[in-house]
Amino acid sequence: MQKSVDPELACPVAPVVDIVFSRWTTPILWALHEFGRQRFVELERRLAGITPKVLTQRLRQLERDGLVSRTYHAEVPPRVEYEITDLGASLGPLFAHLSNWADAHLGEVEQARHSYDVGR
Amino acid sequence: MQKSVDPELACPVAPVVDIVFSRWTTPILWALHEFGRQRFVELERRLAGITPKVLTQRLRQLERDGLVSRTYHAEVPPRVEYEITDLGASLGPLFAHLSNWADAHLGEVEQARHSYDVGR
Incomplete structure (x- = not known):
């Protein structure tokens, strides 16, 4: 995700973020985790809005990552x-x-957004 | 992140991913969490590779999210x-x-990548 000047300062979470939280990666993992073994078309149907090209790319990346x-x-x-x-x-x-x-904090985020938008 | 045909099938983790794991968001939060209150230029120095424009945008987004x-x-x-x-x-x-x-699994990911690349 980034190269820091001093390696010790580098965010140790960044490599996991790239692997697990790339765009569409999380919903794909979630769908496979929740609904088990599936064919390409089933996954595509569940992840409404994903293009076949992107789904193919993401699945290949996830396969490569094990x-x-x-x-x-x-x-x-x-x-x-x-x-x-x-x-x-x-x-x-x-x-x-x-x-x-x-569950615990998304309400606070929404409240913060509201206050921010109103206060501007 | 996505709209699913059936809302019950939607990935419940997706909203958090957008808030916490957007590009550069995680390292910014990490740097502020680890090194405390900082000025813009200090953050910029720590996050080598980020542009001032992107840092400004991300900080504004994080401020809006509370x-x-x-x-x-x-x-x-x-x-x-x-x-x-x-x-x-x-x-x-x-x-x-x-x-x-x-710590526990990044080695396995690297091993999987190696096997995948060798096997092709």
Whole structure:
């Protein structure tokens, strides 16, 4: 995400952010975590608004990072399925923590935005 | 981040991702959390690679979200300082969790990438 002048000052969270929170990455991991093994078209339907090109790119990136596995079934027509790996599933508690923070604090964020917008 | 066909299927983590993990947002919050109240130029120096324009935008967004506060000192020349708020500091445990996940699993991600690249 960034190179800092002094490596010790670099944000240690940044590499995880790139891996887990790139645009569309979180919803894809979430959908695979919640709804299990799926075909490309099923994922595409769940993530309304994503283009096939972006979904392909993101799945390839997640596969490369070891968070998602791809299974090719040599049938006619061929069938390809995507599934979260054990490494991907290890993000579960982190997502739960994020979800809890949202429940506890998203209202405060909305309130802050309102005050900011009114005060200008 | 996304609109799903069925709201129940929407990723509940997505709003937090937009607030906390936008590009540069995490390192800014991290720097303010770790090194306390700072002036614009200090932050800019720490976040090597960020442009003043992007830093200004991100700080404004974080101020609007209630995660960062801005204090204007009417001196000559005027002095402006940025500080993390209580709401921003409530992200501390989340960052710690992310940092722990990185310590435990970033090696696996790197290994997966290596295998993927070699296998192609």
